[in-house]
Amino acid sequence: xxxxxxxxxxISVVEKEDxxxxxVYETRDTTYYLFWYKQxxxxxxxxxxxxNSFDEQNEISGRYSWNFQKxxxxxxxxxxASQVVDSAVYFCALSVGGSSNTGKLIFGQGTTLQVKP
Amino acid sequence: DGGITQSPKYLFRxxxxxxxxxxxxxxxxxxxxxxxxxxxxxxxxxxxxxIVNDFQKGDIAEGYSxxxxxxxxxxxxxxxxxxxxxxxxxxxxxxxxxxxGQGNTIYFGEGSWLTVV
Numbered sequence: 001x002x003x004x005x006x007x008x009x010x011i012s013v014v015e016k017e018d019x020x021x022x023x024v025y026e027t028r029d030t031t032y033y034l035f036w037y038k039q040x041x042x043x044x045x046x047x048x049x050x051x052n053s054f055d056e057q058n059e060i061s062g063r064y065s066w067n068f069q070k071x072x073x074x075x076x077x078x079x080x081a082s083q084v085v086d087s088a089v090y091f092c093a094l095s096v097g098g099s100s101n102t103g104k105l106i107f108g109q110g111t112t113l114q115v116k117p
Numbered sequence: 118d119g120g121i122t123q124s125p126k127y128l129f130r131x132x133x134x135x136x137x138x139x140x141x142x143x144x145x146x147x148x149x150x151x152x153x154x155x156x157x158x159x160x161x162x163x164x165x166x167x168i169v170n171d172f173q174k175g176d177i178a179e180g181y182s183x184x185x186x187x188x189x190x191x192x193x194x195x196x197x198x199x200x201x202x203x204x205x206x207x208x209x210x211x212x213x214x215x216x217x218g219q220g221n222t223i224y225f226g227e228g229s230w231l232t233v234v
Binding site for chain 1: 205221
């Protein structure tokens with residue numbers, strides 16, 4: 001069975017602090033894809049990043065960075081120098097299978113991030 | 118602009134009524150999905166379609182129905198059999214490349230709020 005766990009339900013930080021959102025996944029598939037989405041108060045899910053299981057390189061995009069570690073089945077997301085506009089619900093998601101991949105996403109419960117001015 | 122359009126944004130349903138949520142995309146994506154989100158929870162898959170005139174049940178299909186007569190359209194009907202329909206519904210789409218082992222990024226619409234009154 002596949003599962004995604006985001007143990008942090010809510011995080012509150014003060015602006016300019018760094019914050020890391022944790023994501024742990026479970027799957028027996030050797031080919032899989034991991035995603036992070038941001039859901040602002042408007043409701044739309046905004047795509048942030050996709051990684052495949054064969055690429056463990058960390059990635060940095062501006063203030064955002066992602067740490068993918070297969071040894072611990074984790075795909076953590078760090079926001080550096082957080083801003084009020086980063087306040088949102090963040091979802092980690094998993095899609096499994098290679099040639100059989102249907103694109104279905106398995107979501108974690110989400111982490112609500114509040115950045116205070 | 119390219120994207121996924123959901124309508125209506127807010128919908129109220131009386132007990133025993135069927136209602137239909139519209140989802141249209143102009144991204145030329147083959148695959149389309151419907152997810153349900155309940156407060157404080159992650160998203161759960163209702164139905165998905167990888168090609169016109171074909172669709173599969175997701176994890177919580179009971180009480181819902183879909184059709185895929187056109188590539189760009191994937192309407193969701195919430196039937197009276199759905200006992201607890203009040204939720205936020207998100208439509209999504211992705212390029213589907215069956216058999217190539219590509220984990221396609223899934224893009225989401227802005228969502229529709231359904232409330233039973």
